[in-house]
Amino acid sequence: MFSYLSLGCSDLQRAARFYDAALAPLGLQRCTPGGDGWDDWIGWGTYLDDGREELALWLCKPFNGEPPSIGNGSMIALRAHSWQAVRDFHQAALAHGGRCDGPPGLRLHYGADFFSAYVRDPDGHKLAAVCRGFTADPALSHTPD
Template sequence: MFTYVCLGTNNLQRAVAFYDPVMAALGHQRCDTTSEPDWDGWVGWGTYIDEGRIEVALWLCAPFNNQPAGVGNGTMVAFAARSWAQVQAFHQAALAHGGTSEGEPGLRVHYGPDFYAAYVRDPDGHKLAAVCRGILSPTI
């Protein structure tokens, strides 16, 4: 469905310091753009190939119109987690690196009996979630 998701930031260095550990908690590494001459000011995580297509990555950059980056009311990016532990690690990493909590890790049974999620805001105010489905209790 998506080729990529791009979020605007007012401070790329601060955003990278937040997203590196948060995305690593979900198993995503930074995209390699070293062979891309026009990608200065862009940082991404997740899958990325481009000309061979398979994209689906989260990208951060300053807005193209040179105006301050803002957040959309009602906008949220939700990432898939493979376990409750990944959801918890996502939440902990976000809080440890300048994010704020918008919802502690836990079951949200109003979305389904297996909907385990945590919600945060990044340092620019973007709302993010990590969601694990298909598990009814934590595995030990």
């Protein structure tokens, strides 16, 4: 469905530190480090030059030179493979300049298996980490991972 997503940022190096840390628990690594013609871009995910497989999250300074802005109601939800990965995403994001927009937990109103956490990046963009496929057993005092 998507080729790539891009978000504007005001400080590329600050954003890189945030996203490197927050996306690592989700298994996402940079697909380009910047430089070599990509001085104003940094990307995470999969983005092959041949164009066959190109799902990536890119950060850049806006082309028009204006400050970046966030969308009201906009959010990027990223897949996590465990509840612990959701928790680690949230913790890493907060430790690297993000702010909490919803702590890790089950969101039963979205489904019995919808475990997520929500953060804002340093520029205010809303991100979520979501793990589905596990449900909590009320008899257990811990969550599956």
